Amino acid sequence: MLSTVRAKNIIAICGMAILLAACSSNEAPEYVERPVSELYNSAQDLLDAKEYQQAAEAFDEVERQHPYSVWATKATLMSAYAYYQDNKYDDAISAIDRFISLHPANPDVPYAYYLKALSYYEQISDVGRDQQMTQDAMQALDDIIRRFPDSKYARDAKLKKDLTVDHLAGKEMSVGRYYQDRQEFLAAINRFKSVLDKYQTTTHVPEALARLTECYLALGLEGEAKRTASVLGHNFPGSEYYSDSYALLVDDDTIKAAQDDKSWWDSATQSVSDLF
Numbered sequence: 001m002l003s004t005v006r007a008k009n010i011i012a013i014c015g016m017a018i019l020l021a022a023c024s025s026n027e028a029p030e031y032v033e034r035p036v037s038e039l040y041n042s043a044q045d046l047l048d049a050k051e052y053q054q055a056a057e058a059f060d061e062v063e064r065q066h067p068y069s070v071w072a073t074k075a076t077l078m079s080a081y082a083y084y085q086d087n088k089y090d091d092a093i094s095a096i097d098r099f100i101s102l103h104p105a106n107p108d109v110p111y112a113y114y115l116k117a118l119s120y121y122e123q124i125s126d127v128g129r130d131q132q133m134t135q136d137a138m139q140a141l142d143d144i145i146r147r148f149p150d151s152k153y154a155r156d157a158k159l160k161k162d163l164t165v166d167h168l169a170g171k172e173m174s175v176g177r178y179y180q181d182r183q184e185f186l187a188a189i190n191r192f193k194s195v196l197d198k199y200q201t202t203t204h205v206p207e208a209l210a211r212l213t214e215c216y217l218a219l220g221l222e223g224e225a226k227r228t229a230s231v232l233g234h235n236f237p238g239s240e241y242y243s244d245s246y247a248l249l250v251d252d253d254t255i256k257a258a259q260d261d262k263s264w265w266d267s268a269t270q271s272v273s274d275l276f
């Protein structure tokens with residue numbers, strides 16, 4: 001009986017050894033440190049092949065294995081670029097922030113700020129949605145313009161900032177039109193005034209003036225309506241909203257006469273900034 005028990009124990013031990021051997025064969029291969037140039041070149045090859053996710057991970061491996069090499073510094077920024085190309089914007093921004101934090105004096109820092117701005121800018125949604133990403137993009141673009149005013153990135157940042165500001169103004173106009181359609185004229189006026197106050201250089205200003213005129217008239221504020229319409233005529237005489245605002249303030253049969261002899265108009269002409 002004793003020999004039988006002993007035999008079963010031996011069999012059990014052997015079985016366990018076989019199981020452990022099988023499990024160990026499925027484990028990940030042993031970590032092997034590779035030369036930094038080899039790692040970096042492999043990552044670059046993946047990037048050239050547009051295997052962006054794999055390239056980003058490979059550049060991250062350069063930094064992990066050789067954190068104090070000059071290659072690691074470059075790899076951090078290249079990892080961000082690969083994530084950006086793969087539309088993994090959050091990962092790209094995280095890598096960029098790490099690069100800027102660790103290497104603030106690096107010659108590639110201006111590009112890092114530019115890549116961060118692009119990562120926000122390319123996520124700007126339509127005007128019907130929350131505009132936090134638009135605000136983040138504008139802040140990032142402002143950082144470039146302020147920190148590196150003479151760089152090639154600043155020139156492009158200024159162009160993109162103009163488009164971003166126009167986008168924010170478009171959001172204000174969209175909300176203002178919504179309130180106006182619901183006859184919530186005071187709320188609409190606040191939105192249209194915001195466009196004139198904050199976004200005077202955008203393409204939305206003529207419409208904002210015209211809609212302000214409409215809202216003032218709807219509230220019976222004819223004096224404010226005339227003053228606002230005068231600003232529209234003085235600053236944007238060729239605008240499509242020019243004659244529309246006139247039509248609201250004079251009879252159809254006397255529009256031409258009012259345009260020829262617009263004493264109330266000329267007495268109130270002023271710039272947009274004078275409204276505030």
